[in-house]
Amino acid sequence: MPDKRSTEDEVVAELRDGMTIGIGGWGSRRKPMSIVRTIARSDLTNLTVVSCGGPDVGLLCATGKVARVAFAFVSLDSIPLEPHFRAAVESRSVETVQHDEGTFFLGLQAAAWRVPFLPTRVGLGSDLSRAHPGLRTVRSPYDDGEELVAAPAIELDAAVVHLHRGDDRGNGQFLGVDPYMDDLMLRAAQKRFVSVEKVVATDDFLAEGPIESLRVPRHLTDAVVEAPHGAHFTSCAPDYERDEAFQREYAASAKSSEAWEAFRTKYVDLPTHADYLAQVGLA
C-alpha cells in the first residue's frame, strides 16, 4: 500500500506555472501556510488562486506568484481587510474574478460533480456579472421558465488544504467546528495535497475525534505532509488559536517595501518549515 507521506518541497515540485490552485481554510483560519510559504519562495509564476481568502492570498500576491485571484472575500478576520491583497489589487498587479460565496461554493461543487455549472438565484440583479467575466444565466427548461445564474464549475489543477490529523495513506481528519470548503476543493481538483498537524495510526483516528470528523478519505488525496503548527499564524482550533501578535506584524509589513523585504527575509525565505518554527519560537 502506498505511503503518501511527503514534504512541502515535494508537493510544490508537483505544481506548474499558470496552474489554478485552490487553497483551503477560510479568512485567517486553518490555512496551509507551510505549503503556501514554500510556493511563495518557489519559481512558480502566473498562478490563479481560488480561496476563501486570507493571508495565503496576501502572501502569494506580495511574492509575485499570482496573476489572478478568484474570491468572494479576502480578510484576516481580526483585521478586516488583507493589506497585501489590497495593495496588489489597487496597483492592478493582479486580476480578480469575483464571486458571491454561493457561486464560489456551487462552482466547486459543479467541478466536483463534473458538470459545467449549477443553477442558482445568487447573483441576479447585482453587479456580480461585471466583476466575474463570462458569468452567464440559464433559463429553466421546465414550465416555470425562470432565469437563473449558471455558476460555472471552478476546476482546480491542484488543491492544498491543512487538516488536524492524517494517516500515512492520506486519510484526513478535521477536528474543528467548520470544514469550510476544504473537502470540496479536494473533490474539485486534479492534484490533491493535504498537510496535517500530526500523522497518526489509522487505528487512532477515532480516539482523536468522532466518525463525522473523518471528512477526507484517501481517494481524495495524493500526498500528506506532516506540518505541526502548519497553519501558523492562522488559527487551527482546537489545536491552537490565531497568533494575533504575529498577524499584526504580518499586516504591518505591507506598510513599505522595506518592511515587506524584512518580513520576507525573516519569515518566508527560510529553507524548511522546521526553520520557520524555530524563527517564530515554536520549535
Added chain:
Amino acid sequence: MSDFTRADVCVIACAETFRGDGEIVANPIGTIPSIGGRLARATFEPDLVLTDGEALFVANDLPVGVPDAPKVIEGWNPYRMMLEVTWSGRRHVMMGATQIDRSGNQNIACIGPLDAPKVQLLGFRGAPGNTINDPTSYWVPNHSPKVFVERVDVVTGIGYDRAAELGPEAARFHRIPRVVSNLGAFDFETPARTMRLRSLHPGVTVDDIVAATGFELVIPDDVPESRAPTAQELALIRDVLDPNDLRTKEVPA
C-alpha cells in the same frame, strides 16, 4: 430609567428589526446588531435561532466579545450549511454597508470602478445571495454622506430598483426590512420603494439626518422618536449581553 446611551438606542433599533420573524435564523453581523438580535430573542422574539458568530447555534444569551463564555450549543451550522439556510429562505441577515443608496443598493466590494478600484474592500461576500433570497437589513454605525450615497460604486446587495428590473417573479424573495444607523432607523415603505426616515434616535434632528445623507430621503411630516430601552432591556444589555460595553466603542456616547 432614562440614563440610556445612543448605543443602547441603536441596540433596540437593531432588535426591532427582527420583530415578528419567528423561528428563522437571525444573522446579525457586527457588535450592536449582535447585541440587538440576542436581545430580541431574550425578550419579544423567543423563537429566533442565533449563532455564536461562527459555526454553532447557541441557545443561551451569549455576551458579545467574551470568547470563553459558556455556550449551550443547540445545533451545528458550518459555513456551507449557512449558505443552504440562506437559499432555503429561513434567514434574516443584518449586514454592514460601506455605501448604501436610496433604493437600498449596498456596496462592500470596492470604492471606485470595479476594474480600477481606488480602495479594494472585502469583496461581494454573500451579499448578492443574501438579498435575492432573504430579508436583508443593514447597520451603519457612522451615518455620513460617504456612506449614504446617491449611487453606490458597485451593487453587491441589490436594492428595490434592481429588484424591480428583475421582475416580481425573480425578485419575489427580496426585501429590505430596515436600515439602522447611529442617527436613526429607515425603511422602504414608500410608493417608489425609496428610503424613508422611520424614526429619529433621541437627540437627533431631521436636519442632522438630512445633512448626513447624500441623497433625498422620504421624510414624513411627523417622524417618531426611536424607542427607548425598557429597564429590563437595559439590564439585559448591560449585565448579560454586553458586559464589557463594546457597544459604546462602536457608537460613542
